[in-house]
Amino acid sequence: MSVATRLYVPGDASACSLGADELARALAVADPAAKIVRNGSHGLFWLEPMVEIEREGRRIAFGPVTIDDVSGLVERGFPGDHPLCLGPTAQIPALARQNRLTFARCGWIDPLDLDDYRAHGGFIGLNRALSMSARQRVDEVKASGLRGRGGAAFPTGIKWQTVLDCQAEPKYIVCNADEGDSGTFADRMIMEGDPFSLIEGMIIAALATGASQGYIYLRSEYPHARNVLNAAIAKAYHAGWLGPDVAGSGQAFELELRMGAGAYICGEETALLESLEGKRGMIRYKPPLPAIEGLFGKPTVVNNVISLATVPVIFEKGAADYARFGCEKSLGTLTIQLAGNIRYPGLYELDFGLGLRELIEEIGGGTASGRPVRAVQCGGPLGPFLSADRLDLPITYEDFAGSSAMVGHGGVVVFDDTVDMARMARFSMKFGAVESCGKCTPCRVGTTRAVETIDRIIAGTDRSGNTALLKALCDTMIHGSLCAHGGLIPYPVLSALEHFPEDFGLITDAVTNQQTPRVS
Ligand SMILES: Cc1cc2nc3c(=O)[nH]c(=O)nc-3n(C[C@H](O)[C@H](O)[C@H](O)COP(=O)(O)O)c2cc1C
Numbered sequence: 001m002s003v004a005t006r007l008y009v010p011g012d013a014s015a016c017s018l019g020a021d022e023l024a025r026a027l028a029v030a031d032p033a034a035k036i037v038r039n040g041s042h043g044l045f046w047l048e049p050m051v052e053i054e055r056e057g058r059r060i061a062f063g064p065v066t067i068d069d070v071s072g073l074v075e076r077g078f079p080g081d082h083p084l085c086l087g088p089t090a091q092i093p094a095l096a097r098q099n100r101l102t103f104a105r106c107g108w109i110d111p112l113d114l115d116d117y118r119a120h121g122g123f124i125g126l127n128r129a130l131s132m133s134a135r136q137r138v139d140e141v142k143a144s145g146l147r148g149r150g151g152a153a154f155p156t157g158i159k160w161q162t163v164l165d166c167q168a169e170p171k172y173i174v175c176n177a178d179e180g181d182s183g184t185f186a187d188r189m190i191m192e193g194d195p196f197s198l199i200e201g202m203i204i205a206a207l208a209t210g211a212s213q214g215y216i217y218l219r220s221e222y223p224h225a226r227n228v229l230n231a232a233i234a235k236a237y238h239a240g241w242l243g244p245d246v247a248g249s250g251q252a253f254e255l256e257l258r259m260g261a262g263a264y265i266c267g268e269e270t271a272l273l274e275s276l277e278g279k280r281g282m283i284r285y286k287p288p289l290p291a292i293e294g295l296f297g298k299p300t301v302v303n304n305v306i307s308l309a310t311v312p313v314i315f316e317k318g319a320a321d322y323a324r325f326g327c328e329k330s331l332g333t334l335t336i337q338l339a340g341n342i343r344y345p346g347l348y349e350l351d352f353g354l355g356l357r358e359l360i361e362e363i364g365g366g367t368a369s370g371r372p373v374r375a376v377q378c379g380g381p382l383g384p385f386l387s388a389d390r391l392d393l394p395i396t397y398e399d400f401a402g403s404s405a406m407v408g409h410g411g412v413v414v415f416d417d418t419v420d421m422a423r424m425a426r427f428s429m430k431f432g433a434v435e436s437c438g439k440c441t442p443c444r445v446g447t448t449r450a451v452e453t454i455d456r457i458i459a460g461t462d463r464s465g466n467t468a469l470l471k472a473l474c475d476t477m478i479h480g481s482l483c484a485h486g487g488l489i490p491y492p493v494l495s496a497l498e499h500f501p502e503d504f505g506l507i508t509d510a511v512t513n514q515q516t517p518r519v520s
């Protein structure tokens with residue numbers, strides 16, 4: 001007997017890696033009459049795979065569910081007193097305290113059902129954008145205060161304005177879906193859980209700038225996202241949202257998915273454009289800016305997935321409404337990806353301005369090991385390590401920049417007090433060496449020599465001299481590198497030396513005073 005009309009089992013890569021596919025199959029066997037919807041994940045990973053049942057118009061969640069739990073749940077009709085019952089999904093505290101604007105639909109809808117998308121507010125933003133002029137569309141994005149979520153935090157509206165003002169044709173919209181930063185997964189989640197929001201955002205970007213062709217540059221490590229995006233693009237074409245006359249606007253916008261080959265540097269916008277043109281992913285000199293001479297030398301908007309997927313809600317609710325969230329020049333919400341040694345890892349969409357301590361201790365529940373937090377790395381592999389005494393920092397672009405920290409793509413990776421920060425610093429620099437594009441000497445040679453120097457410090461060989469050498473190398477990379485890869489990769493190492501000198505066998509005072517360190 002079917003006890004459920006509709007069951008929701010996430011189909012995104014994180015839930016599938018925890019057994020969601022097998023679970024969906026077992027549910028289908030146990031309850032053949034139930035309709036099983038493969039939604040996106042709500043981002044509460046410690047509860048995945050999470051199964052939801054629709055009851056009286058509400059969704060009731062159970063999790064984490066294993067195959068062994070299936071028969072008991074189905075036979076008893078998913079009872080509210082089951083130990084795995086989490087109550088109404090919307091009231092799960094970790095979801096209820098978020099302000100989900102970009103991720104409003106993710107986890108709630110069938111990602112590939114256009115009717116479901118529309119029923120949850122999809123295309124309202126695009127329909128409003130269609131009633132505006134190109135300049136009004138750009139002004140709307142400017143007024144929202146949206147800054148690029150890919151890392152550089154450049155104002156999105158100003159980038160669009162530059163492309164709109166260019167006379168050359170054709171113009172391109174390129175979505176940067178390379179998502180190479182350690183501990184980040186927001187791009188993947190939205191592409192797998194709500195792909196039409198990205199497509200809608202790209203269409204609005206095209207209407208605002210006069211672009212006729214779009215590309216999504218996706219990392220090859222994301223096969224689930226590739227399948228979902230390809231299906232979503234085909235459906236959007238079929239429904240007339242893409243093609244020679246976008247939604248009756250008279251403007252053409254064609255959209256294609258392109259797969260990267262898996263190099264971190266191909267997330268940097270100019271290397272990405274080289275790769276899209278079929279060349280080796282190497283940095284281009286700037287200027288010219290991609291907005292003026294980008295893909296095939298033509299004006300190009302390069303935006304991150306989250307930046308573009310946030311555009312529809314800005315147009316749906318209005319720029320002023322979006323700008324109500326956040327503070328100062330960090331407006332709206334940040335999709336924070338909480339990972340590492342943390343009890344409640346996942347995706348949290350929260351207003352800018354929240355404290356790092358509140359995020360880690362209250363929302364994240366502290367470390368998974370139960371031991372004290374010792375270090376946090378924000379902003380991906382190029383972000384400096386923060387020591388536990390800096391957790392009172394509010395998460396805004398301004399506060400982070402003023403405190404030698406990086407918001408980047410919103411990744412926050414937590415370490416407990418068993419971490420060896422000298423090893424982490426080495427790992428960071430090694431990553432920099434492996435992923436260097438090789439175009440300039442400070443980065444190509446400097447990163448490799450820096451790894452060797454860290455090894456000598458760890459081994460206790462002339463710690464004083466090698467630490468001075470390492471700092472000089474880092475200084476050369478910071479000031480002499482052609483792009484932010486070589487310019488930023490020294491910071492994790494320098495921050496580890498400054499805040500955790502004991503892990504390198506160095507005396508604290510000497511290093512924090514930036515003097516020649518004494519050998520311990
Ligand atoms: C080494 C390096 C890697 C980067 N990787 C990414 C990435 O994976 N995804 C991304 O959106 N931006 C990445 N960026 C930033 C892009 O160069 C660019 O600023 C961004 O895509 C612009 O989009 P936004 O303004 O919407 O953030 C990277 C930058 C550097 C220097």
Ligand code: SF4
Nearest residue numbers: 437439440443483486
């Ligand atoms: S800094 Fe590194 S990644 Fe950037 S251009 Fe130079 S070699 Fe390439």
